[in-house]
Amino acid sequence: MPPKPPIRVALVNDYEVVVAGLMHMFTNYSERVEVVKLIANREVRERVDIALYDSFGQNQTETEAVERVLRNPLVKRTVIYTWNFEPSRINQAAHDGVSGYLSKTLPASELVRALEQVHTGELVVSPAPQGTSPTGGNWPGREEGLSYREGEAIALITQGLSNAEIASMLYLSPNSVKSYIRSAYRKIGVTRRSQAVGWGMRHGFAADFVRLDPDDTSA
Structure with a gap:
């Protein structure tokens, strides 16, 4: 049986340093995740299995921003990658149609595993973060x-x-x-x-x- 192709993942954020940090997290998982690099402030322009939406520094409501990704016909599933785990926010995201709500405290291995679960059709909500800073990735400053x-x-x-x-x-x-x-x-x-x-x-x-x-x- 031939190996499964990697999941095609687009990283969505307005800051190039954030996108680059996320790409680095997936470096050791290239056989499971293929990252479609995005230029900051661009819409997803090629077909992907999952759009991973990083909420850092967004100056609009999450619903407005995520709806744009959900409406994109090139995106099969949308996952929010965030630090904010207010129950009302999670419920709203599920109502909007996202397929995952993942914590920035997840190490790369667990983040990849969660994306694989989303890819199979599961709705994945990780536990609320307990720490004070993301495990991986990067941010301005x-x-x-x-x-x-x-x-x-x-x-x-x-x-x-x-x-x-x-x-x-x-x-x-x-x-x-x-x-x-x-x-x-x-x-x-x-x-x-x-x-x-x-x-x-x-x-x-x-x-x-x-x-x-x-x-x-x-x-």
């Missing part, structure tokens, strides 16, 4: 010492979101968002929001559309 949450906060600030909008997007309390922003500011050496936006623009945090926030106050 990591090389500057920013944690995943700090990097995501700076990404959304760079795109012009307010603290309240960031809290809503990330399902965090306003106080938690302020804490992440303050610690990020200390690490990157800024004290004001406009300085953080400028830093983000220079360090790969700019997405396709940037809306500058006129409120130039500290976190």
